[in-house]
Every structure is written in structure tokens, then in C-alpha cells.
Amino acid sequence: MKKIMIMVALIAIATTKLTFAQSKTGAAFNQLLMAYFDVKNALATDKKDIATEKAKALSVKVDAIPHQDLPAAQHMLWMEQAKIIKLKATELAAGKDIKSQRKSFEGLSSAMIKTVRNIKFNNATVYVQHCPMARASWLNEKENVENPYYGSMMFDCGDVTETIKSK
Structure with a gap:
């Protein structure tokens, strides 16, 4: 009986620790997603200087992800996509004009879409949208x-191509 109680206690502790780690990781990913939305919103409203500032903040959020707690496959995916997100956010922040910032945003969006689809950390519904003129997608x-x-110029041009429900 004592062994059973000890096993139950160990399982409860392990489960609590895992749940806490997942909630901490989920919160960090959601902060990253909010920072991405800030960049998207700045570009959608033609605010180059705000896009620069928000891209720098996004880059900081990438470093704040406690990725060690992710399952192996998700960890590998995150490590690949984090490099791309960081690179594209840095490019976007250094962009001399909004056109170059928008080009960097394409790569940033591709990496974020892949991350949200596969890690499924979003705590609210997220929409994948696509602009046929730009031949590019983004999260909204x-x-x-x-x-x-x-x-x-074309604020509402595009379509919702996918809905990613909250976890």
C-alpha cells in the first residue's frame, strides 16, 4: 500500500511539473504570437517605424521561448523555425523601406505559420490568410x-485559407 501511495505521489508531482512547464512554454509562445501580430498590424497600416520597433521586440520573444520542455519532434521544428523567425525579424527591423520590410515579413510569416500549425500553442483562434497578388500568406x-x-493600397485583399483553433 505504501508503494502504491508513493507511486501515485510521484506521478502527481511529475504531471504537475509537466503541466506547469507546458503552461510556461505556451504562455511564451503566445507572447511571441502577439508580437508577430504587432508587426503584421504595423505593416497592414503602413507604419514602417513601428514595424521596425515591433520586429525588434519579436526577436527578443524568440529568445524567451523555453523550448527545452517541448517533445522531441516539436523541439526540432522549433529550433529550425526559430532561426528563420529571428533572421527575418532582424532583416525586417533593418529594412530601409516598407517594401523590403514586407519582403522579410513573407519569410517570417511562413515560419510562424509552420510553427503554429505543428506546435499548436495558440490560446485563441488564429486565421491563415493569403493574398493572391503578393502570393504570400500570414497569420491574423x-x-x-x-x-x-x-x-x-489593398487593406482587405485576400482570403482566409485556414482556421487554426485554439489548443
């Missing part, structure tokens, strides 16, 4: 299209 926190590739 709203179902209404807000095109970061053309901004005010």
Missing part, C-alpha cells in the same frame, strides 16, 4: 483580412 488574430503586404 481576426477573421477579417488585414493585408500586411499591400497595406492601405
Whole structure:
């Protein structure tokens, strides 16, 4: 009986520790996603300087992800995508004009879409949207299209191609 109680206690401790680690990781990923939305919103509203500032903040969020607690396959995916996200965020922040920032945002968005699809950390529904003119996709926190590739020129150009439900 004593052995059973000890086993139950160990399982409870391990489960609590794992749940805490997952919630900590999930919270960090959601902060990354919010930082991504900030960049998207700045580009969609043609605010180059804000996009620069928000891309720098996004880069910091990449470093804050406690990825060690992820299962092996997700950890490998994160390590690959984190490099791309960081590189593209740095490129975007250094962009001399909004056109170059938007080009960097394409690679950033591809990596973020792959990450959200495979790690499924989002605590709210996320929409994958696509602009046929730009031939590029992005994530949006709203179902209404807000095109970061053309901004005010074609703010609502595009379609929702996928809905990623919250975890």
C-alpha cells in the first residue's frame, strides 16, 4: 500500500511539473504570437517605424521561448523555425523601406505559420490568410483580412485559407 501511495505521489508531482512547464512554454509562445501580430498590424497600416520597433521586440520573444520542455519532434521544428523567425525579424527591423520590410515579413510569416500549425500553442483562434497578388500568406488574430503586404493600397485583399483553433 505504501508503494502504491508513493507511486501515485510521484506521478502527481511529475504531471504537475509537466503541466506547469507546458503552461510556461505556451504562455511564451503566445507572447511571441502577439508580437508577430504587432508587426503584421504595423505593416497592414503602413507604419514602417513601428514595424521596425515591433520586429525588434519579436526577436527578443524568440529568445524567451523555453523550448527545452517541448517533445522531441516539436523541439526540432522549433529550433529550425526559430532561426528563420529571428533572421527575418532582424532583416525586417533593418529594412530601409516598407517594401523590403514586407519582403522579410513573407519569410517570417511562413515560419510562424509552420510553427503554429505543428506546435499548436495558440490560446485563441488564429486565421491563415493569403493574398493572391503578393502570393504570400500570414497569420491574423481576426477573421477579417488585414493585408500586411499591400497595406492601405489593398487593406482587405485576400482570403482566409485556414482556421487554426485554439489548443
